[in-house]
Amino acid sequence: MDKNLKRMATMNRMQMTGLELFYAQGYYNTSIDDILKSLNLSKGAFYYHFQSKEEFFISIVQNLVFRKVYTMLIEPIEGVENPLRAIEICLDDALKTAEFNDLDYGFVLANFLNEFNGRNDKITRYLTDISKVWEVNLVTALQKGKTDGFVERHVDSEGVASFIISSYFGVRSLMVSGNCKILRYNYIQQLRNYFRSLSPVVLA
Template sequence: MERNLKRMATMHRMQAKGLEMFYQNGYFNTSIDDILKELSLSKGGFYYHFSSKEEYFISIVQQLLFRKVYSQLVAPIVGKEDPLHTIADCIDKSLETAELNFLDYGFELGNFINEFNGKHPEVMNALNDILKVWEVCLVSILQKGKTDGFVSRHADSEAIASFIISSYMGVRTLMVDGKAKNLRYKYMSQLRHYFKLMEHNERV
């Protein structure tokens, strides 16, 4: 058991460092040797845990990246009422965190999707699985909002979810180049205005 715990701890350390470096430099600009140098780990030690760089990255996506996106953008809205306000507050908090992060390189999931677009289908499947979970959660909470009288029954929950995801990833990319505070303010103002139009008429 102690051996398994040690192995798990080593794998987690490898994955955490890998996510950090892939995020900062990109997957294709980061070699296994670069990561091993940071970890003071031998190649033998790496290949004991992972058969390839691709398998290593997929494990990072399925474990660390999934948990990060889920805790930031999914968990805060699950089971909450008044979905449009809940989603807006969640996104605003996430953007504020990015705004205050001086080492922000953009939205990790969005960055990797752009980098792997048209390459490595297995990696893209793992990345898209995270998107699907986020989208399903958004659609589910919006549908419940219709039933509870918070969202207009004529609103297209799937279209709203697609808009939220794509616009969020877009503004996160723009925020990297500066003026993050101003971009966040403008984006959130328009998002809340859009959500206001989606509210149930009796609540407007």
């Protein structure tokens, strides 16, 4: 295998394992020794690829966390005709995935934002950037929906986007220890009712 490809494969394996540990245990409760033990790597091998635990985590945020959020919550509503319906389906699908995940510890982005808030401004900025990309995507979809007649023109797109993000963060936290099926059902029903109030057309 080409040396660069081998290095990339090793880094990806490290990042995948690191994300699993940080997600389950939290950043501050996970030591480099925990990571090395899970990967069966030496400290020298770790520091060959990353200068610090913080740099390692940032690489995970930039690659895996962003990719996860983009694939699950951003890409499905890009360029859609009816944004309200697309957002509803997108969030329901994401909640269904969480519902059937036996190792669910909450929404990864929200968890990390909560953990680093007030403790590490540098990492918080990287995480906030992902949230901002999601917010901009929602606003763009809603604005297009106004133009295309699927969203009432008086609707505050920025306000709706903020509500969607904060409510999703909240229901995902509740699902960790609550009845996932009922929480998902109730959330989607209320979201659908809310979206009906924003639309000049009848949502199926």
